[in-house]
Amino acid sequence: MIKKIRVDQLKVGMFVHDFNCSWIDHPFLTNRVSISNDAQLEKIAGAGLRELYIDTDRGLDVEDAPTAEQVEAVIESELQDLARAPSRNRLRVTLSEEMAQAVQVKNRAYRIVRDAMRDVRLGRAVELDQVEPVVQEITESLLRNQGALIGLLRIKSKDDYTFLHSVTVCTLVVAFCRSAGLDDDTMHQAGLGGLLHDVGKALVPDEILNKPGRLTEEEFAIIKRHPKDGYDILLRSGSVGEIPLDITLHHHERMDGSGYTKKLPGERISTLTQMAALVDVYDALTSDRCYHKAISAAEALRKIFEWSKNEFNPQMVQAFMHCVGIYPVGTLVRLQSGRLGVVVEPHETDLLKPKVNVFFSTRSNTYIRPEQVDLSRPFGMGGGDKILSHESPEKWRVDPLKFMSLH
Structure with a gap:
């Protein structure tokens, strides 16, 4: 039987079925581990995990813990209640009418991000006059029909993930800002932050960035430098606003202080950066990687909703679900x-x-x-x-x- 327990209930002799977090947030090679010593317990606690799932058929039990089915039933009930609320989204054209335009926007944005990453690797500054028009094109496509571009961006291969992930985060952040009723300038600046948030990964060696297996502690330390590297790159580029800089530097922070690079508590993470962080995880979960099989958008939203008790602002997660739908376009x-x-x-x-x-x-x-x-x-x-x-x-x-x- 699969049960959900608090990390402080975990003991030697139990079998972890699921760490209940993104693959990169736990320190083990696989997501299923038999707990055989105290060092493993300390490693899990040190990773900042709060809850996980155990398999009682393969290890010790916790009598009062809820089963996975009970947890799922509660989540489903809460989602049913959440499903009925007014939406801000209005379609100006049909999906079919916008699709051809959305393809062009996607391809152009992909090339701009690819070229910006190449320039950074060559020691050049990011050319904002090339990047900013793409954010505007993405915004205009979303205003005409949000589903077309978002649906298209669900198509990624593991080879083009790095570039299309940045385009997708930009697109979803702009859609999120629009759904929240934010002004055009704020929406544009947040979108720019989404497009550039991973620019620091240009300095990460390909053999680490595209490694098919679990990263070593040394490799993970290199990956964790990319927010600060990206921030420094944008500072040198000049004329980058505070919002894109903040999103780039802090998009891996979490509400419970378990993120990186500074382990900021929720009250010190700006609203727009919280929005970008949520979107970043959502797209990572729904994309195929060399080390991770994509899950459906609906399943990813349910996982993020479950994690919102610790890692994300619950009200913000609910607002995002209203933005993209419990069953997003393309599901x-x-x-x-x-x-x-x-x-x-x-x-x-x-x-x-x-x-x-x-x-x-x-x-x-x-x-x-x-x-x-x-x-x-x-x-x-x-x-x-x-x-x-x-x-x-x-x-x-x-x-x-x-x-x-x-x-």
Whole structure:
């Protein structure tokens, strides 16, 4: 049986099933470990972990600890309550109408980040007059239709992750700021911070940055220098505002003080940097890396919601979920009817009832004629169905992003 316990309940003889954190935040080679000595306990406590999951079939038990199913049920209930709230997002054009423009914006932003990283490696300054227009293009695409660019940016290979991660963080930070009703200048500066937040990684050797296995302590120490390196690079570039500088320096800090580089407590982390830090983790969880298999956007949001008790501001996590939706655009979902579909547009007030393009039957295991279903409408009016779960495209061997547009 899988149970969730506090770290201070962990004892020698227990079996850790899941450290309940991002892979880089715990000090072991794998996510499942048999606890055989006190040194391991000290190592876990020293990593700043608060809660984790144990497997009682493979180690000692904790009688009063909740099971993984009980934890999941509580989270699901809380998400159901959270799902109904007004949204600030309004679509100016359809997903299909924006898609071609969004492709151009994505490709241009990718090239700008790649070139900026190359310049830094060659000892040159970041050219802000090249970078800033891209932030504006991203903002304009989001204003026309938020789902198009965000959906496209879910397509990453492990080879182009470093560059597209920066583009995605910029895009999601701008969307988050827009959803929060922040002014245009603040939104632009936060987006610039998102685009440049990892510029310090240009100084990290490729063999460390793209290492397929667990980093050694020495390698991790090099990785942890990138926020300060990035901050110094931007200072030398001149004319970089306080918001991008702060995001670059502090995007790995956490609310409980367990982050790096300065282990700042939550009250000393600016709101915009907290937003960027949350987005940074969300995109990392949902992206394939050489050392990490991506999880679905819906699953990542549930994990971040669970972690918000310690690592993130709970109200901010809820606001982000309202921004991108509990089932973000591009998510593959299974409906009560047995059909698979891709989410193409969130509902304005009910995050559990988006518009979905259905295209596959799980009952016959075959493709069906694609059509759009509005889950907020009753049966006979283009609706009458509901989401049962998010699904893995690999499991069904389908590419949901091919069906984001029906034209």
